[in-house]
Amino acid sequence: MTKLNIRNCARCKKIFVPVGKEKICADCRAADLELEERVKSYVRDNPGITVNQLIEGSGAPAKLVWRMIQQGQFENSGLKNASYPCANCGKLITRDTYCSECLDKLKMNAQKFAQALNSKKRAADKKAQESAGKTFSESMYNALDNSRS
Numbered sequence: 001m002t003k004l005n006i007r008n009c010a011r012c013k014k015i016f017v018p019v020g021k022e023k024i025c026a027d028c029r030a031a032d033l034e035l036e037e038r039v040k041s042y043v044r045d046n047p048g049i050t051v052n053q054l055i056e057g058s059g060a061p062a063k064l065v066w067r068m069i070q071q072g073q074f075e076n077s078g079l080k081n082a083s084y085p086c087a088n089c090g091k092l093i094t095r096d097t098y099c100s101e102c103l104d105k106l107k108m109n110a111q112k113f114a115q116a117l118n119s120k121k122r123a124a125d126k127k128a129q130e131s132a133g134k135t136f137s138e139s140m141y142n143a144l145d146n147s148r149s
């Protein structure tokens, strides 16, 4: 099953060949990098500013600034309280995409989803395990039986 590895850029809709899991094309990525540089130099020029001041002042999309914080691009920079909202509940966090509570919830949901997806396979696996277990306990029983006699 080979899939042609092309994709529409999530931003400009242009068709491109992604490297790995890239969602945007090289042009958009270059534009992003340029913007990131602008954001970083804005922090350098305005040490001690907050995230909101940075977003307003630099004119960069909040999402880009948040992603940069998440990537640790402002470590040891002048940005104060570098945090961004949890993608689910909006609580301010400093790492990952979600806060720890949402992460727990999502993990549980993902598990349920995976369970539902694999229920057939799991049922088959369980059956195999059960019969393997039975064989094992039977042989154990026989061994015990032998040692008693």
Ligand SMILES: [Zn+2]
Residues within 6 Å of the ligand: 009, 010, 011, 012, 013, 014, 024, 025, 026, 027, 028, 029
């Ligand atoms: Zn693009």
Ligand SMILES: [Zn+2]
Residues within 6 Å of the ligand: 086, 087, 088, 089, 090, 091, 098, 099, 100, 101, 102, 103
């Ligand atoms: Zn959350």
